[in-house]
Amino acid sequence: MNGSPPIAGGSFRTAWRRLRRNPAAIGSAIVLFLILFACFPGAPLWVSHACHHGPDDQNIQGTVTENGHKVPVVANDGTPIGPGLRACYLLGADANGRDLFVRLLYGGRVSLEVGITSAVLCVLVALLLGILSAYAGGMTDSVISRFLDLIWSFPVYLLAVALATAFAVNGISIGPLHVASTSLAIPIVVISIVYIPYVARPIRGQVLTLRRMEFIEAAIASGYRPTRIMAVELLPNVASMALVFLTLIVATNILTEAALSFLGVGVPLLTPSWGNIIEQGYQTIVTAPWLTVAPGLAIMLTVVSLNVLGDALRDAFDPHARIRIRG
């Protein structure tokens, strides 16, 4: 044990140098950038310049021209048009005559928003609980640790479905604050809650180690207030760990959103998300497999990229670390 902080600002520069030398990290970062670009600025650009209809526009009775022939977007027997090289309905349509490619782009926005926001919320709360628990010790540590154990004791999806179902009835009401049951905040809150222990416990462990180091003892001896020690001395030293967790947990959260939406308790039905699109498409997986395959591939690509990037970040910050998220 030495008296200086084990991880300092300089470690970010070292990590960045390591990252740049990792082709997998660069590749996954490029893929993620492309996905983010396609979903955020790309979606409205595609709608305004290529196909001219939004993700919710239903065109059941419409037609598209293919090889000089008019083809119905949805046939009389309900079968939607499949993928084809055309500006509209590039990936085909769903049963309601909505453009799958446009919905995929806008659905990606929602899935990424839910995944990223819930991951940020989860990591922030986990940081707060982990640092407080380890630094304060005693009763505070016991209460927080048992609370985390309680959440951890439930299978992730079971707890998520239970919470989402409960909140789906009347939303969330805490004092004057009310979140409607149809709000996107519901899946964000639910997903962030269920993963808090998976982040908070390793952070707590790291802080317990740091807590015994001399630079913390020196800070205490100097009369710094606990809040200052936690914010100024401890937080920067677990920031890199939190960053790695953040990357990994975004991927996990995107998968969880997809799973919850598939089960009908995630993102509200009318809002396109990758999970919702799969849920709405799987009933016709035999006759219109593109409705399920396309969002599935989008999820896979995003999650793999995030995981590769997360692993690369972990290796860059601490090649000997054993950070893993297990759902």
Place this chain on the structure above:
Amino acid sequence: MTGGMRLLAVVATAAFAATGCASGSSTSGGSGGTAVNGGILQAGIPGNPDHLDPALSYTNEGWEILEATNNGLLTFKKAAGGAGAQVVPDIASAMPTVTDGGKTYTFHVRPGVKFSSPVNRDVRPSDFKFSIERLFRVDSGGVGFFTGIVGANQYAKTRKGGISGIVADDKKGTITFHLSKPDGTFDDYMATPFAFAMPVGTPDKDISTIPQWRIATGPYRITDYVPHQSITIRRNPTFRSWTPDTPNGHLDGIDVHIGVTPEQAVNETADGQLDWYFESVPPDRLTALKKQYPNQVFPFTRNNTTFFVMNERKYPFNKLAVRQAVNYAIDRNALVKIYGGQGTPTENILPPGFGAAYKPHHLYPHDIAKAKQLIQQAGVEGAAVTVWGHNTEPTPAAVQYLAGVLNQIGLKATVKTFDESVYWDTIASEKGDPQIAFNDWNEDYPEAQDWIDVMLNGEHIVNVGNNDISNTNVPAYNKLIDKAKAMPLGPARDAIWAKLDYLLMKNDAGWAPFMNRQWPKFVSSRLHGLVFNGTYFELFPSMWLSH
């Protein structure tokens, strides 16, 4: 009754006989030579039936099973097509003697019809009196059928002393029903499962999961029921057929697998693991199945109306212009496509199977501009609306379509879906009370009264088990409905139903009907003897398996 699931009916007393009506029925198919006995039918349903108690069940699933296990004094003829609309004697030895100007019905109970073990005795007239009175004690959705019996309303309040208008004489083997006024539909009510015989002493609670009280009189009995898992039906050893309308049945039993999805059912049926499935073929599979298995797909047509229902007591649908706007806004042909083309578009309340009572009208051509204009005129632009629907495909797609259309015309719509097993009860209660919801209705008995009186007569609005989900209550139309109910069957009565259909849609528009749905079925190659009855649906005792 709601499609797939039957809702509670608060059917008013009525005056007409159902025989002679156009039937809501059907077709028979799958005949593959001479029927043979034996074999266990492998059946599937997506979820639990609501109840397996004749007093409480009000779903198609429940009635299909109970038709095979229990009997009443009368029954609808166990046939398809128009013949299936005819009321014939069952445990009664003959049709009732009607006296006192149509106010007294006297039935003679056939001797020798036995309850299954552990009761093991003949059915008595007092069992029928007990069964009707029990409906009131268990808050059955079917009590509305019997409130016209003298003393029934009093008994509904006190639940003491019995219903004075039912006189059972076990020695003479007769049971007499005294009605407060003539009711031509009384025979039909007595043929519904609500009037099936339950032995005296049956507890005043749901007996679905109490094996010792699942007492059968019919050819089959429910030997085991594990909710969310299975229902086991086997031959009733005490049963002896007494008329052609109480056949022995060909199957040795039925294993009903609960929780089978429509897609799974198609795959398992094609693989020979499943013989019969409660739901229709998923829309996207029908075309291919018809080509690949032309002898195993059967297009059953019911008397059905599929519609969106708007709550006239709730903003913004308390405004006529908004309800009319919804009728203009929906593209009925598009909705039929969502259902895989398995239906015909309609703007009528009544289905085409009701003969002269059905006069097609076209009051609301698809016109989004007109709908937007009406929304603006009503001053409700931006009003928050939640569209309710259940989760059985393709209903979620239909409610999403409606929500999209509502957003298009200036409202702010979201969607809320429920598991179908709880959906119908939820929308029928004041506590649920949706603004706008998916709904559909199949016949309880084959006459227009089952639609217009049951669902649109404001006199029947109740807090729980409310079939008038739109809360339509126009006094002038209520009077006209009452007038029609008091008339004998025939053209004059049908003309009033047709007029009401037109007036309700034009001047009230609490519904947005969009389709008369068909139920194409895909069955195994070894299943034959399919008979589709308008009230009881597919008749298990007629089915047989080739070996």
